[in-house]
Amino acid sequence: MADPLSADAFLAALRAEGVNVVEHDGWRTHNRNHKGPWGPVHGVVVHHTVSSGSASTVALCRDGYDELPGPLCHGVITKDGSFHLIGYGRTNHAGGGDPEVLRVVADESYDARPPGPHYGNADGTDGNRAFYGWECENLGDGKDPWPDAQLDTIERASAAVCRAHGWSAKSVIGHLEWSDDKSDPRGFTMPWMRDRVAARLGSAPSTPPATPAPTPRYEPFPGSAFFMNGSKAALGKSSPIFTQMGNRLIAKGFGRYYSVGAGPKLGRADVNAYEAYQRSLGFTGEAATWPPGPTSWDKLQVPRS
Structure with missing residues (x-):
């Protein structure tokens, strides 16, 4: 009662x-x-x-x-x-x-x-x-x-x-x-x-299992160190992220830097295309040079590999 x-x-x-x-x-x-x-x-x-x-x-x-x-x-x-x-x-x-x-x-x-x-x-x-x-x-x-x-x-x-x-x-x-x-x-x-x-x-209150957050459509910024080997661009490093990045740069109009298209190994074409892309966004000086930064990366919308 x-x-x-x-x-x-x-x-x-x-x-x-x-x-x-x-x-x-x-x-x-x-x-x-x-x-x-x-x-x-x-x-x-x-x-x-x-x-x-x-x-x-x-x-x-x-x-x-x-x-x-x-x-x-x-x-x-x-x-x-x-x-x-x-x-x-x-x-x-x-x-x-x-x-x-x-x-x-x-x-x-x-x-x-x-x-x-x-x-x-x-x-x-x-x-x-x-x-x-x-x-x-x-x-x-x-x-x-x-x-x-x-x-x-x-x-x-x-x-x-x-x-x-x-x-x-x-x-x-x-x-x-x-x-x-x-x-x-x-x-x-x-x-x-x-x-x-x-x-x-017999147990504490429990709520239904939470619905998992949807997987992001785009690759999150992996950090500047991912693109570097010490103080130099990590040329030759292999990752599917580089293929997706190169494809997006080509789609954005920077395909002239590539002779055979994008691939998983980071090459000079990727570096040159990305720097041109950053300049197109208004970045100048060191801000327009390799490696990528979080702002330009997010705008590029690299699909998850």
Whole structure:
């Protein structure tokens, strides 16, 4: 049992756990607090939406419908693994459920599963005040797949809340474990998901692997020493970089210095062509002589070899 996190603390916990959060306008104050209390909170309830299409699913959960006004949860987890923040506070997601389930979840005193619920939406205790809720985009027919990215976000978002409150994975339940007239989520089991959450809670928060930075298109400046042998040009030194450099000098209009084209061995033609190229950029005196400098090199845009 705990007071709900502030909206800012909730958002920070999700991001710290590596959740891909999409914030929707007004989510911090979009709630049903005028209909009853929000908190104390005891855990997370996971749902499926019986819908398809990410945009329409998010809109449905945000706005609700005539018989059940929105928001219908705190976060919508779409197929691509995005966590759409649509409301915060009391939301219409859990409805009525079994008071004994609430007790064992609050105490985290059950084994693999809470006891089977004997109460439902019409006659059960108020769950909207007691749980965070995730609505997950899925048809709920047991056949609609659950992409890895979506399952990963269910795990991460649930672990984020548990970590923030100091709960174990036993504070994460499915709607079917809360209410005797519900079947969601279908397509995976909650003991399996709790095992994933427990494994995550056993370590510090981890974000998804970063996308590697793209390989630069152009050869970075290798430093003046690369082009020199002591105080002289490194004539005869071989490198594919020299071939690419010579080709770029020829493309820039300095091909007259080459009799047979560019090659991997640094030659006098390369030196003469590069010095002419530097003069064309406005360099004078020693600044226009070999070796290349970083400014002229970057402008030449030598492709990576």
